[in-house]
Amino acid sequence: MNNIPEVKIGIVAVSRDCFPMSLSVNRRKAVVEAYKATVGDIYECPTAVENEKDMVKALAEVKEAGVNALVVYLGNFGPETAETLLAKEFGGPVMFVAAAEEAGDKLLDDRGDAYCGMLNASYNLALREIKAYIPEYPVGTPAEVAEMIGEFIPVATTLLGLKDLKIISFGPRPQDFLACNAPIKQLYNLGVEIEENSELDLFAAFNEHANDPRIPEVIASMEAELGEGNKMPGILPKLAQYELTLLDWMEAHKGSRKYVVFANKCWPSFQTQFGFVPCYVNSRLTARGIAVSCEVDIYGALSEYIGTCISKDVVTLLDINNTVPADMYNEEIKGKFDYTLKDTFMGFHCGNTAACKLSFCSMKNQKIMARALEPNQEPNITRGTLEGDIMPGKITFFRLQSSADAKLRAYVAEGEVLPVATRSFGAIGVFAIPEMGRFYRHVLIERNYPHHGAVAFGHYGKAIFNLFRYLGVEEVGFNQPKGMLYKTENPFA
Numbered sequence: 001m002n003n004i005p006e007v008k009i010g011i012v013a014v015s016r017d018c019f020p021m022s023l024s025v026n027r028r029k030a031v032v033e034a035y036k037a038t039v040g041d042i043y044e045c046p047t048a049v050e051n052e053k054d055m056v057k058a059l060a061e062v063k064e065a066g067v068n069a070l071v072v073y074l075g076n077f078g079p080e081t082a083e084t085l086l087a088k089e090f091g092g093p094v095m096f097v098a099a100a101e102e103a104g105d106k107l108l109d110d111r112g113d114a115y116c117g118m119l120n121a122s123y124n125l126a127l128r129e130i131k132a133y134i135p136e137y138p139v140g141t142p143a144e145v146a147e148m149i150g151e152f153i154p155v156a157t158t159l160l161g162l163k164d165l166k167i168i169s170f171g172p173r174p175q176d177f178l179a180c181n182a183p184i185k186q187l188y189n190l191g192v193e194i195e196e197n198s199e200l201d202l203f204a205a206f207n208e209h210a211n212d213p214r215i216p217e218v219i220a221s222m223e224a225e226l227g228e229g230n231k232m233p234g235i236l237p238k239l240a241q242y243e244l245t246l247l248d249w250m251e252a253h254k255g256s257r258k259y260v261v262f263a264n265k266c267w268p269s270f271q272t273q274f275g276f277v278p279c280y281v282n283s284r285l286t287a288r289g290i291a292v293s294c295e296v297d298i299y300g301a302l303s304e305y306i307g308t309c310i311s312k313d314v315v316t317l318l319d320i321n322n323t324v325p326a327d328m329y330n331e332e333i334k335g336k337f338d339y340t341l342k343d344t345f346m347g348f349h350c351g352n353t354a355a356c357k358l359s360f361c362s363m364k365n366q367k368i369m370a371r372a373l374e375p376n377q378e379p380n381i382t383r384g385t386l387e388g389d390i391m392p393g394k395i396t397f398f399r400l401q402s403s404a405d406a407k408l409r410a411y412v413a414e415g416e417v418l419p420v421a422t423r424s425f426g427a428i429g430v431f432a433i434p435e436m437g438r439f440y441r442h443v444l445i446e447r448n449y450p451h452h453g454a455v456a457f458g459h460y461g462k463a464i465f466n467l468f469r470y471l472g473v474e475e476v477g478f479n480q481p482k483g484m485l486y487k488t489e490n491p492f493a
Contacts, residue, residue, distance in 0.1 A: 003289035010067030024075025069156035076112035229362030277384030279351035342437030351385025353427035361388035390429030442486035443477035
């Protein structure tokens with residue numbers, strides 16, 4: 001993954017002037033020792049902050065050390081002005097956490113009251129309108145604090161990535177895909193830049209890459225990846241040409257940003273002009289951390305990038321597509337897995353899921369497009385999808401979206417891909433999410449989400465939820481368990 005930031009975490013202890021500074025210093029040392037033993041490297045700032053001058057000195061030290069994500073550690077009550085100014089002046093992701101008391105026989109001379117200090121810290125952060133990450137229960141022993149810092153890392157990674165992200169789109173969206181279009185104002189609010197282009201710009205760039213000397217090398221890479229699934233080798237030269245086009249555009253148009261994702265038009269005129277389906281190339285770039293969303297889905301690309309930063313793994317974007325037939329459920333799921341029929345659905349896209357996330361794969365043509373563009377003939381311009389069943393295992397389904405009135409909302413739900421053959425086409429899997437039927441009705445439909453959802457391969461709901469909270473998303477939907485009614489759910493149903 002070369003399209004996401006690396007976090008260098010640092011910790012600064014803070015101390016109230018009426019408490020022994022040694023409390024904060026020694027407790028900081030214990031946290032650093034626990035973190036290095038269980039999680040990884042962390043920069044220990046030598047200056048403990050008791051006042052504003054200390055804050056300036058500590059800030060210079062962490063900056064000099066290359067720290068880009070900061071832990072403000074209340075080893076005792078803490079100086080609420082200096083510690084919150086530290087968060088403000090740092091300018092990057094900041095976490096606040098506090099020390100628990102060590103032992104009953106230390107409550108006379110070595111009581112720190114950080115439990116109380118965290119309340120004042122949070123109040124002062126709000127007064128100054130400073131965003132900070134505060135764990136679910138932010139007070140703990142050194143081992144517990146080390147674990148909390150570890151949970152902050154994927155959130156910090158994503159925040160740093162968004163700050164330096166550019167979304168490049170080639171559009172406009174296909175007809176009748178209004179759901180994939182949304183106001184871009186919230187992108188700017190998040191610190192994300194966007195560059196919107198015409199399909200003609202992309203087509204001109206593609207034509208300029210005809211006979212590019214690098215094409216054979218890319219073809220060889222594709223052949224190695226596809227293996228026996230290389231069923232349509234004649235389309236690989238065009239796909240290789242397109243891959244180089246996108247990568248070169250990315251480098252030429254990155255501008256001041258470090259990271260790039262794409263939201264691209266992919267049908268129907270794409271096939272008639274470019275002469276292929278771009279899905280396989282989309283999958284290959286996504287496997288490198290460069291998400292490419294389908295159908296000019298800008299917030300889909302943003303969601304994919306969030307999943308990439310959180311998981312540091314390949315993600316995909318799928319339609320929440322079709323129900324699992326009752327006979328298929330009865331034969332292969334009922335009694336074997338603890339899910340009702342309404343808990344299951346099939347996630348699908350034409351062929352944009354990376355080969356490493358498919359149980360098997362092969363190059364195919366896009367069946368739906370062929371019906372309209374190449375009926376009753378040998379596939380030509382509809383070739384280019386990577387098809388296969390998505391590998392079974394844990395997943396997180398989620399999306400960050402701007403509503404029609406330009407307000408951020410999001411959802412996140414954990415589940416799994418079942419080891420059940422799909423009997424269908426495209427990049428597709430049988431998904432199961434507890435209480436999916438109710439979630440589908442009272443979150444996805446009720447709150448007007450589009451049909452695309454991002455999929456991270458693993459359970460990352462906690463980190464994604466924490467990120468959305470940090471970003472100020474007021475409404476984060478999730479698959480509520482039985483007995484926990486949605487606001488719009490009929491209690492008599």
